[in-house]
Amino acid sequence: MSDNTILIKDAFILNRQKIQSLLIKNDLICEISDEIDESGVDKIIDAKGKILLPGFINTHTHLSMTLFRGLADDLSLDSWLNDHIWPMEANLNGEYCYIGALLGAVELIKSGTTTFSDMYFYMEDVARAVDEAGIRAVLSYGMIDFGDAEKREAEIKENLTLFENCNGMADGRIKVFFGPHSPYTASEELLIKVRELADEYNMGIHIHVSETQKEINDISAEKGLRPFEYLDKIGFLGPDVVAAHSVWLSDEEIEIIKKNDVKISHNPCSNMKLASGIAPVSKLIENDICVSIGTDGASSNNNLDLIEELKTASLLQKVSTLDPKVLTSDEAIEMATIKGAEALGIDDEVGSIEVGKKADIILIDTDSANMVPDSTNLSSNIIYSANGSNVDTTICNGKILMENKKLTVLDEQAIYDKARQAIKELKEAI
Amino acid sequence: MSDNTILIKDAFILNRQKIQSLLIKNDLICEISDEIDESGVDKIIDAKGKILLPGFINTHTHLSMTLFRGLADDLSLDSWLNDHIWPMEANLNGEYCYIGALLGAVELIKSGTTTFSDMYFYMEDVARAVDEAGIRAVLSYGMIDFGDAEKREAEIKENLTLFENCNGMADGRIKVFFGPHSPYTASEELLIKVRELADEYNMGIHIHVSETQKEINDISAEKGLRPFEYLDKIGFLGPDVVAAHSVWLSDEEIEIIKKNDVKISHNPCSNMKLASGIAPVSKLIENDICVSIGTDGASSNNNLDLIEELKTASLLQKVSTLDPKVLTSDEAIEMATIKGAEALGIDDEVGSIEVGKKADIILIDTDSANMVPDSTNLSSNIIYSANGSNVDTTICNGKILMENKKLTVLDEQAIYDKARQAIKELKEAI
Numbered sequence A, B: 001m002s003d004n005t006i007l008i009k010d011a012f013i014l015n016r017q018k019i020q021s022l023l024i025k026n027d028l029i030c031e032i033s034d035e036i037d038e039s040g041v042d043k044i045i046d047a048k049g050k051i052l053l054p055g056f057i058n059t060h061t062h063l064s065m066t067l068f069r070g071l072a073d074d075l076s077l078d079s080w081l082n083d084h085i086w087p088m089e090a091n092l093n094g095e096y097c098y099i100g101a102l103l104g105a106v107e108l109i110k111s112g113t114t115t116f117s118d119m120y121f122y123m124e125d126v127a128r129a130v131d132e133a134g135i136r137a138v139l140s141y142g143m144i145d146f147g148d149a150e151k152r153e154a155e156i157k158e159n160l161t162l163f164e165n166c167n168g169m170a171d172g173r174i175k176v177f178f179g180p181h182s183p184y185t186a187s188e189e190l191l192i193k194v195r196e197l198a199d200e201y202n203m204g205i206h207i208h209v210s211e212t213q214k215e216i217n218d219i220s221a222e223k224g225l226r227p228f229e230y231l232d233k234i235g236f237l238g239p240d241v242v243a244a245h246s247v248w249l250s251d252e253e254i255e256i257i258k259k260n261d262v263k264i265s266h267n268p269c270s271n272m273k274l275a276s277g278i279a280p281v282s283k284l285i286e287n288d289i290c291v292s293i294g295t296d297g298a299s300s301n302n303n304l305d306l307i308e309e310l311k312t313a314s315l316l317q318k319v320s321t322l323d324p325k326v327l328t329s330d331e332a333i334e335m336a337t338i339k340g341a342e343a344l345g346i347d348d349e350v351g352s353i354e355v356g357k358k359a360d361i362i363l364i365d366t367d368s369a370n371m372v373p374d375s376t377n378l379s380s381n382i383i384y385s386a387n388g389s390n391v392d393t394t395i396c397n398g399k400i401l402m403e404n405k406k407l408t409v410l411d412e413q414a415i416y417d418k419a420r421q422a423i424k425e426l427k428e429a430i
Helices: A063-068 A077-089 A094-111 A123-133 A148-168 A189-203 A213-223 A226-232 A251-260 A269-272 A281-286 A306-321 A330-335 A338-343 A378-385 A412-428 B063-068 B077-089 B095-111 B123-131 B149-166 B190-200 B213-223 B227-233 B251-258 B268-273 B281-286 B306-321 B331-333 B337-342 B380-383 B413-429
Strands: A006-013 A018-023 A028-033 A043-046 A050-054 A056-061 A113-120 A136-141 A174-179 A203-208 A241-245 A262-268 A291-293 A362-366 A391-396 A397-405 B005-013 B018-025 B028-033 B043-046 B048-052 B054-061 B113-120 B136-143 B175-181 B203-210 B241-247 B261-268 B290-291 B361-365 B391-396 B397-403
Touching: A018 B261, A028 B251, A043 B063, A050 A378, A050 B281, A056 A241, A056 A262, A056 A306, A056 A338, A063 A077, A063 A094, A063 A113, A063 A123, A063 A241, A063 A412, A094 A113, A094 A123, A094 A391, A094 A397, A094 A412, A094 B241, A113 A123, A113 A338, A113 A391, A123 A148, A123 A174, A136 A148, A136 A203, A148 A189, A148 B251, A174 A189, A174 A338, A189 A203, A189 A291, A203 A226, A226 A251, A241 B331, A251 A281, A251 B268, A262 A338, A269 A306, A281 A291, A281 A306, A291 A306, A291 A338, A306 A330, A306 A378, A306 B268, A306 B306, A330 A378, A338 B227, A362 B136, B005 B054, B005 B190, B043 B048, B043 B397, B048 B306, B054 B241, B054 B261, B054 B290, B054 B306, B054 B337, B063 B113, B063 B123, B063 B268, B063 B413, B095 B123, B095 B391, B095 B397, B095 B413, B113 B281, B113 B290, B113 B337, B123 B136, B123 B149, B123 B175, B136 B149, B136 B203, B136 B331, B149 B175, B149 B190, B175 B190, B203 B227, B213 B227, B213 B241, B227 B251, B261 B337, B268 B306, B281 B290, B281 B306, B290 B306, B290 B331, B290 B337, B331 B337, B331 B380
Parallel strands: A006 A043, A006 A050, A056 A113, A113 A136, A136 A174, A174 A203, A203 A241, A241 A262, A262 A291, B005 B043, B005 B048, B054 B113, B113 B136, B136 B175, B175 B203, B203 B241, B241 B261, B261 B290
Antiparallel strands: A006 A018, A018 A028, A050 A362, A362 A391, A391 A397, B005 B018, B018 B028, B048 B361, B361 B391, B391 B397
């Protein structure tokens, strides 16, 4: 098979702060320079007036829950879960999760995200959607045992089966992590077993930690320790752990996170919408802790737009610390690119624009009402002025998934129709 | 001249919670019903799958400052103003302000705002842009005297000249308010004089109040009173006053605001980005105070997207009160529609979809990746899932300004080119 080549001409390459061209050969970035020979190139993209940056990385979501967008809002977490989300989840099946994941994938591609890290159920069906959509994913099965030994075995088996069936599939675009749900839904035995198996299989771990004050109180009451103290004590933590939320942290816990090189997935919109609290992100960054960004599920956000998430993250840190200099637009861009890749342990492959890395690339159009004039530092235009709709082109693993805002792989209208039918059936089933 | 009619067919009319059609005759909404006779209608808009609501009202901005988008970010307020904004403003002229206002108008129309309330300089040039753009505006000249009697006379004259020349222009789409800049830049004499003249001319008043802690400290030191206490004492307050920001409020000041029926313009993105603080909006709403929404200038936001502003407002209240039930999506929609109209004293004309009101109408497309499926309450899709790019059609005063996301009146590309040239010249002039 001959090589497939794409030349992106005259883009403003954000991390180089200059206009250059970039050549993709198959799945890789193979050249970046002022002039690249066009002869024999299969496809040329004119990127004049466009900003080129790595595809965004969303390190915490539940993609199939895109079906539950706007199902219930403006409620306490308890009522939202008990009265609305859990009753719907009781009737989910693989097909619904597949459709929900496809719907989410359309939104990810349209808003410039090429990699997401997911935790949910029916994950082989999510993998099927990822394969079709052409995006990159880290998938984990949400394991919950509530201390039940039989359930624990079954949950571990489910996550290991996912690993065996899906790790490395879709041309290597899919990796599988363990997904122990949280320290309050997964028993100490489960967490210890996951740590052993993660080391044995060289798998990462995706977990919710310290999302709400209630969680801190409950774990403190049960274990006599705060969540990260408890996880540290049982030897669960390590550089392969991505802790989503991490809202309520003591200084001692920040030390524990740093010592163990735990990666954080910050989810500001969800934390604000559910009134969970404000994570001390600028303090974490000051401590050289790897903080990435995630949207959480669309049912508590209610979208998957990482640009909006980054603006919210930055503004929330500024106002909560009363310091406008914290979480700059440059730092925000890093959270959604290289820090995301580091969090997921794939920074040798993605997260920056460099020769030899996978061609996960987006172009952002500056010729839009909300982007004129160019800011002095173009990362400001992206973080503070843009939203996901300004993304013009999305490429993952060297394949164009969207060009000039038109999807090239997925049939969005068909997916919208299926998603509407799915939620209609799920609502009727209650 | 014969009547001009537009029929909007089969829209989901948000405030009626049902699908109906709406007929516009000239500048007015003249019928809303299940079936409207199409014969003789000049223009039919098929609104199937679209949500119809009033054009948004942005009650605090500085439209010409759209030129300064991304000029300087991640800085303290002092450095941002002294080192970046003021040096640029020193070289402004009427033509630059006109171009900046046109650029802002493009963004307003594209994101569904049909009315804005502005305070800046060269306001007759802003009026010229409003006239051309076809939108609605309340314009005020930003009066600053710092206690200088001669300057005071000149500033008052400037604002009155604006009133004489522009109030009622553009088919009545332009109203003129007084714009005393703030209680720390306008002297007590100026504020008292403005109050007298506002009563005499029946003009509203647009002012910044209680934006930063420093302002509270400075005014308390000088006057022995907090800003709203001081303004109340000198008889400045009334139902015709729109106070932008209003971040730092004591319970006594909330009482004063309520007693005087002062209208608030809440600007969350600017308050967060400049680390000014979090306004107690849910408490104000609980007290039946009229709270509208504003973006402030694009230089401290950095866009004019009211949908984004409303989501930020809602999420910020939820997390700062730790109550997810406050500032619901329905309340957020009100802030940008009827509450904005009340704030500007134009609720007899705009701010709701009713027969007899001006035809200021927008359509939001639900057939987009971030809008599927329909939320249980469609205001949730608008506030929590959408952004300005989901606005499909914008009509002001019965005239279509954007249809299917294409501007019909302004030439956006020409405006972008002029804006880029203007900021280039302004940067070179420093």
